[in-house]
Amino acid sequence: MKLGFRYGVGAVILAVVVAAYFSGSVRWTQLVINGLWFALLGAAWNIQAGIAGVLGLGNALFIAVGAYTSIYFYNTYGISPWIGMWIGAGISMVIGVLVALPCLRAGLRGITYVFATFASSQILLFWLLDQRWLGGAGGIRLERIDHSPINFRFTTNEPYLLLISAMLAAVMFFTIFIQDRRWGLYMRAIRENEKSAAMSGIPVLRYQLIAVALSALFTSIAGSFYAQFQMSVSPSAVLSLTMALNTIIFTVVGGIGFVFGPVVGAFGLIALSEIALHLSGTSADFASIRMLIYGASIIAIALFLPGGLMSLFDPRRSKDES
Amino acid sequence: MDLFLQVTVDGLVTGAVYALVAVGMTLMFGVMRIINFAHGDLLMVGLYATFFLTTGMGEATISSQVLVAILVVAIMTAVGLALYGALRPIIDEPELSHVMLTVGISIVLQSTAQLMFTATPMWLNAGNWKVVNIGPVSLEQRHLLALVMIIVITAVMYFTISRTKYGRQLRAVSENREMAGLVGIDSRAVIMAAVVLSTVLLGIAAFVMLPLTYASPTVGIPYTLLVFVVVVVGGLGDMVGALVGAILVGLTQAYGNTYLSGNWSGILVYGMLFAVLIVRPRGILGRGRVI
Amino acid sequence: MTLLEVEGLTKSFGGIKAMQDVSFSVDEGQILGVIGPNGAGKTTLFNLITGFLAPDRGVVKLAGQSITGLRPDLIARRGLARTFQISEPMNALTVEEAVRISAYCRSGINRREAFTVAAEVMERVGLLDNSKKLTSSLTAAEIHRLEFARALAAGPRMILLDELAAGLWPEEQAELVRLVTEASRRDGIAFLIVEHKLSFLQSVADSSIVINFGQKIAEGPPAEVLRNSEVEKAYLGSKE
Numbered sequence: 001m002k003l004g005f006r007y008g009v010g011a012v013i014l015a016v017v018v019a020a021y022f023s024g025s026v027r028w029t030q031l032v033i034n035g036l037w038f039a040l041l042g043a044a045w046n047i048q049a050g051i052a053g054v055l056g057l058g059n060a061l062f063i064a065v066g067a068y069t070s071i072y073f074y075n076t077y078g079i080s081p082w083i084g085m086w087i088g089a090g091i092s093m094v095i096g097v098l099v100a101l102p103c104l105r106a107g108l109r110g111i112t113y114v115f116a117t118f119a120s121s122q123i124l125l126f127w128l129l130d131q132r133w134l135g136g137a138g139g140i141r142l143e144r145i146d147h148s149p150i151n152f153r154f155t156t157n158e159p160y161l162l163l164i165s166a167m168l169a170a171v172m173f174f175t176i177f178i179q180d181r182r183w184g185l186y187m188r189a190i191r192e193n194e195k196s197a198a199m200s201g202i203p204v205l206r207y208q209l210i211a212v213a214l215s216a217l218f219t220s221i222a223g224s225f226y227a228q229f230q231m232s233v234s235p236s237a238v239l240s241l242t243m244a245l246n247t248i249i250f251t252v253v254g255g256i257g258f259v260f261g262p263v264v265g266a267f268g269l270i271a272l273s274e275i276a277l278h279l280s281g282t283s284a285d286f287a288s289i290r291m292l293i294y295g296a297s298i299i300a301i302a303l304f305l306p307g308g309l310m311s312l313f314d315p316r317r318s319k320d321e322s
Numbered sequence: 323m324d325l326f327l328q329v330t331v332d333g334l335v336t337g338a339v340y341a342l343v344a345v346g347m348t349l350m351f352g353v354m355r356i357i358n359f360a361h362g363d364l365l366m367v368g369l370y371a372t373f374f375l376t377t378g379m380g381e382a383t384i385s386s387q388v389l390v391a392i393l394v395v396a397i398m399t400a401v402g403l404a405l406y407g408a409l410r411p412i413i414d415e416p417e418l419s420h421v422m423l424t425v426g427i428s429i430v431l432q433s434t435a436q437l438m439f440t441a442t443p444m445w446l447n448a449g450n451w452k453v454v455n456i457g458p459v460s461l462e463q464r465h466l467l468a469l470v471m472i473i474v475i476t477a478v479m480y481f482t483i484s485r486t487k488y489g490r491q492l493r494a495v496s497e498n499r500e501m502a503g504l505v506g507i508d509s510r511a512v513i514m515a516a517v518v519l520s521t522v523l524l525g526i527a528a529f530v531m532l533p534l535t536y537a538s539p540t541v542g543i544p545y546t547l548l549v550f551v552v553v554v555v556g557g558l559g560d561m562v563g564a565l566v567g568a569i570l571v572g573l574t575q576a577y578g579n580t581y582l583s584g585n586w587s588g589i590l591v592y593g594m595l596f597a598v599l600i601v602r603p604r605g606i607l608g609r610g611r612v613i
Numbered sequence: 614m615t616l617l618e619v620e621g622l623t624k625s626f627g628g629i630k631a632m633q634d635v636s637f638s639v640d641e642g643q644i645l646g647v648i649g650p651n652g653a654g655k656t657t658l659f660n661l662i663t664g665f666l667a668p669d670r671g672v673v674k675l676a677g678q679s680i681t682g683l684r685p686d687l688i689a690r691r692g693l694a695r696t697f698q699i700s701e702p703m704n705a706l707t708v709e710e711a712v713r714i715s716a717y718c719r720s721g722i723n724r725r726e727a728f729t730v731a732a733e734v735m736e737r738v739g740l741l742d743n744s745k746k747l748t749s750s751l752t753a754a755e756i757h758r759l760e761f762a763r764a765l766a767a768g769p770r771m772i773l774l775d776e777l778a779a780g781l782w783p784e785e786q787a788e789l790v791r792l793v794t795e796a797s798r799r800d801g802i803a804f805l806i807v808e809h810k811l812s813f814l815q816s817v818a819d820s821s822i823v824i825n826f827g828q829k830i831a832e833g834p835p836a837e838v839l840r841n842s843e844v845e846k847a848y849l850g851s852k853e
Contacts, residue, residue: 055418106600111357111417115550116599119592122547126588182724185706185714192703195665198685199695201718201767241543245425252422257705288436295429299408302422306415 005313009260013267017165021158029157033229035263035270036164037222042251042262043171044218049248050257051175051184052211053191055110058099058117059247060239061124062092062216066223067233068134074151075143081152085224089217096216097209104208118244125239139234142227152228160229167225168263171218175259187211191257219247253301255308264309272297327459329580330573335465337572338472339534342527343545344552344564345479346520352559352611353483353496354516356409357420360428361549362542364401364521366435368528369537371397373444376532391529398525402518409517410510414499428546435539443538464533471530472565475523480561492516496559551595557605566607570594615677616641616771616803617693622661622671624827631657632668632827639771644797644804646818646835648811648844654827655807656698659773662805663695664688676770690718694769696760698776702748708735708759709744718767734766738792754785761792771803772796778813790816811839 020032041059048054069088073079079087099120108116129137147153154160178184186207189197194204227233237243254265273290305311343365350356358364371394379386408427412419453460483489494502495509502509535541548571556567571591578587604610617639624632632654639645649655660666662673664685673681680688689695694715703711713731716722722730735741738758743751748759757777764772774793778786794817796802808814814821815835823831823844831841838844 102600106603108599108603111421112554112599112603114421115554116596119551119595119599122592123589123596126585126592129588130583130585180710182717182727185710185717188706188710189703189714192705195685196697196702197714198665199663199689199697200715200763201686201689202714203684203686241547249422249425252418256418285437288433291429291433292437295426295431295433298426299423299430300426302419302426303408303411306412306419306422 006260009264009310013260013263016267017161021161026157029161031270031274033157033161033164035266036161036168037226038246038250038266038270039263040164040168040171040222040225041219041247042249042254042266043168043175044215044222045247046251046256046259046262047171047175047178047218048208048211048215049251050261051178051191052187052208054100054104054208054211055114055248056100056117056212056215057114057244057248058096058119058121059215059219060244061099061121062096062219063223063226063243063247064121064124064128064233064235064238065092065095066220066225067227067238068128068140070152070224071140071142071227071233072134075140080150081224081228082150085221088224089220092216092220092223093213096212100209100212101205104205121239121244125235128235128239135234137235139232139237141232145231160225164225167221172259172263183207183210249298251308253298253308255310258308258310258314261308261310268309269294269297324459325580329576331459331461333573333576334569335461335468335572336575337569338465338469339527339531340545340548340552340572341472341476341565341568342468342530343524344549344556344568345475345561346523346527347549347553348556348559348561348564349479349483349516349523350520352553352557352564353492354513355417355496356413356513356517357417357424358520359421359424359546360405360431360542361424361524362544362546363428363431364398364405364542365524365528365531365545366537366539366542367401367431368394368398368521368525369532369535369541370435370439370444371525372529372532373446373537376446391526394525394529395522398521399518401525402521403514405521406514406517410514413513428542432539432542439537439539441539443536443541445536446532468530468534471526472568475526476561476565479523483561488512488515548591551591554595554610555598555606557607557610559611560605560607560609563605563607563609567605570606614641615639616643616675617662617805618672618674619662620672620674622658622673623669624657624661624666625669630827632661634671635824635827635829636671637822637829637832639803639805641770641803642797642801643820644793644806644818646814646821647805647807647824648814648821648835648838649824653824655824656775657827658824659695659775659805659807663693663773689767689769690720692768692770693773694718694764694767694771695773696757696764696775696777698779702756702760702763704749705747707745707747708740708751708762711748711759712740712762712766715763715766716768718769730766730768734762737765738762739788753780754782757781757785757789758792761789765796765802769802771805774804774806774808776807776809778808778810786810786813789813793817811835815839 017032020028045059048056066085066088069091070081070084073084073087074081099117103113103116128134134140145153147155186202189200189202190204190207198204250265250269251262253269254261272293276290276293277286347358347361350358372390375390375393379390408423412423453462483492491507491512494507495512499509552567552571553564555570556563574590574594575587578590598605602608615638619638620636622632622635635658647655647658657666661668664683667682672679675691675693680691709731712734713727716727716730735744738761740755740758740762743755751759760777778789781789790813793804797804806814806818818835820833821835821838822829823838831838831844
């Protein structure tokens, strides 16, 4: 992929973020934060799917773990979410590996791996619904709001915007960095051909699990951000089929394996639904019209550009190189 | 004990309903390897069609019901042809494209239904469904109808796939499309027939089910998920397996809801899926195709 | 010095006996050919030796240590490299990346050294000019050379060649012969070669074994073995 395209796309996104930051509009900052958050989910999934070829649908599980732990540890022990999010990340990585290990070992790939991982997230959903100490169906909310950055609380949206941008940028840089190192090469080889990779001395299962763990780590942190930004979390909000699809759809639409795939997919779809807002005017059906446009664009991508939006810039391959 | 029997029967009825919905997915996913995330939403289309046709007919006589059924089948045939039209260009693409396309279709169907009909669930008038008592167990006629229908449909589909010429062609195409073409099978026609058959079956399922449930934009989602569990647990591609899988899921839900809690029945159902995938990927009966 | 020892290797799939009690050995620096008609079990033999299949009975030893049933990547790291017949290896990787990955097999190698090894090997097989090309854009002959490069880069003591001469023009085949004999003489690498093209086999192999229906039916120098009546029957006259 020519670097020029990548810089071009990056510049556009940066411009949007900067514009939102200085716009002073709550609505715009909120919108861009959403877009960046979805992009972060997608970028995290891109590591396991785009680099290592592990296509799971269970990442919503890590959003939930990251969200719940950050709120729970703050409410119960007063531990700052800055620390709580790493506890959540650790738990997420462990669960991620525990779920992925038997599945990958049993040879589940493709759609069966999707089902198995999705099933694991649904099991967590039902378990959370059942746990009264975690709020059951209502979930939990931040109990003390003390407006202090030390506890991840800011009074306006702008710091959150900076934070989510930094998180996304970190994951994207990590993705670029890892492509050419041994870890990344190993994972990319696994994505291409597991047998051939094994013959090159790569312990396939181990690196698939590493990819899953990294994905879990970043997704969990995104979950912690979500919980702190929304100030609450409930099982049905983070473990629904919709959220599960959110973890993958932006990357798929933008282009699996492309570093800028998730962010292009997220902003592309959000932009489309904003256009829908302006077209539909005031009607109460806005939410449905937006979903309609959303669904129609996904259909369009599936039919005409299955490699994702970024593949327009590089039709021969579906992956970036640094 | 009486409670146990009643719960068992309820579980069987639920299982029968799932089986009705699962037949189409066994055909498309199990046999043709086409993943359809919009499966439940197509059921939703059938439910709305049945609802409007039935209420539009006024008096519920046998002949009007038959007419409704025929019209629903006609509508779902058209839907199936449209679905095939959308799938055809990407039929040979990797699974991910099918997932993307059908997720998109699912979202479009739901939001269109929302715009056209609002989110209010639409129930048929309760009518006077007679209750049948078999020993300590009571069953409504409509449930009995569902049970009967599913047995009939499963038997017919099983027979179709294993004994008829079309069934043989179907299996040939699903195993190796190139080879099938070489021996003169028009795989496009076969696949089109399979897709249309799936949606028609969903239409029949909707017709039988509407008295037991309601029509709403999101009514299909749980069915999509549960039916995936059913076909995997039963064994991909196997009609009888799907029936067994459906019954297992129905019973698990019934026992789970009654003796544990609603949440635990969910955990058990998805736990069952997870366990089957890892330990017995060819399904409980072991007759599913290799994943 | 014996490098590879295969003893009593047996494998059945369902009712089919894919491999029956096959035994042979390969010395350091030796080039052993494996001849046999299609479906005779040659690929099964390779899969059993390299860890992609576990035998029902029998032992495989590398330099005296058992590697039976070990994971393929571990076997590779112990010094047993293999080429594959697949025509599209590592599509989205460049030549250089594909070769460099194998270089990481060498124990204790660091990042800088891996680059060096990869460059050396690519030059040796003549792919240095194509190092930045995607493997998906290589010609068939170049892919075969890449496979060989990947095997070499791992620093192996023995390489299993799986039909590497298939589909090559005579000049390309001669190039491969040169690479194999050079690797054998210069680096002391032993070779186990499965090959249909008997002309190729006869140019490189010192000795050979013949496999049919999963059994070893003959052993000896290629020229001799090919005159064996049993072998002729097995091939039913299909010689190149």
